[in-house]
Amino acid sequence: MSQSCSIEKCTRTSRGLCDCCQQNLCLQHLNEHNTLLVSLLNPLADELNALGVRLETLNIEKVIGxxxxxxxxxxxxxxxxxxxxxxxxxxxxxxxxxxxxxxxxxxxxxxxxxxxxxxxxxxxxxxxxxxxxxxxxxxxxxxxxxxRTCFTINTRPLPIDDTSVFITKTTEIELDLSTLSPAYTTIHRSEESFRSFTGNDRHFLIHQAPNLCLFDRKMNIVKQMLWLYGTIWDMCWSSILDRFIVLGKKSIYLINENTLSIDNVYTTVGRDLISCTCSDTVLFACTNEGASSIMEFTLFPAIEVIKEW
Ligand SMILES: [Zn+2]
Ligand SMILES: [Zn+2]
Structure with a gap:
């Protein structure tokens, strides 16, 4: 005996297995289900068209801008x-x-x-x-x-390779910490070393008791000098002065990375300093006290207080 349509209350004979609902249906219901499926094609086509338009109007310049x-x-x-x-x-x-x-x-x-x-x-x-x-x-x-003077000029080409500019693709909202490269190397520091550090595009500067040390980009010590000026609270790099700025408890020092000379360029009266940062034109230093102040200094021609708040 032939099977009847699976749709409730339909008494017609089933004519085949509908591939959308996996039920045995009569011809009429098979048609209905087919029409329903076909009607789903249009919105899909619309979405695809919209994607096509977005692709066509994609401003690549803006993406890579x-x-x-x-x-x-x-x-x-x-x-x-x-x-x-x-x-x-x-x-x-x-x-x-x-x-x-x-x-x-x-x-x-x-x-x-x-x-x-x-x-x-x-x-x-x-x-x-x-x-x-x-x-x-x-x-x-x-x-x-x-x-008859002549000069011998020995030059070597600048080493520019893929490590000079390294491009990786990410999406805007994505910040995947696992993509951070693993630690390149670790510098072990003694208890007595002051914690702050800073760098420019050639060196970074840290205190490795009892010395101030300059490291190159490969983390090798390239220069060091004895530091005899007490606690270092903070340090930063000033490109305009071409000097490292080191903040002592009451003094500001300039360090020349080439000659390793240390110049005490400013000493506070009766108050302590704790942190610093600088822009192209000024240096900001924070005082170490209850209601701490920020002092603004000129960098050039001399380090002098111009504002405090
Ligand atoms: Zn169906
Ligand atoms: Zn039916």
């Missing part, structure tokens, strides 16, 4: 660094030749004056003539040397 700006900033910073270095080396070249030229000019002037004097007074000796001749010969040799 911010990142491109960062790349552009990196490019400009690198160019600036190269231009600055190039300027220094040009000056060095100039200085190397200028010293010899200046000396030659001075000697030339001197002997010129002597000859003029002899001509003016219309008097000279054999010895003077011999001496003048000898000096002029020497100046000629010097001049030949100056004209």
């Amino acid at each position: 911010n990142s491109r700006q960062k790349l552009e900033q990196w490019r400009q910073d690198c160019h600036k660094k190269i231009d600055c270095f190039f300027g220094q080396k040009c000056q060095e070249l100039n200085q190397l030749i200028q010293e010899t030229v200046t000396k030659q000019v001075e000697e030339l002037n001197q002997i010129q004056m002597k000859i003029t004097e002899f001509i003016d007074t219309q008097e000279t000796t054999r010895h003077d003539i011999d001496s003048l001749t000898l000096t002029i010969r020497q100046l000629q040799i010097n001049m030949n040397n100056i004209e």
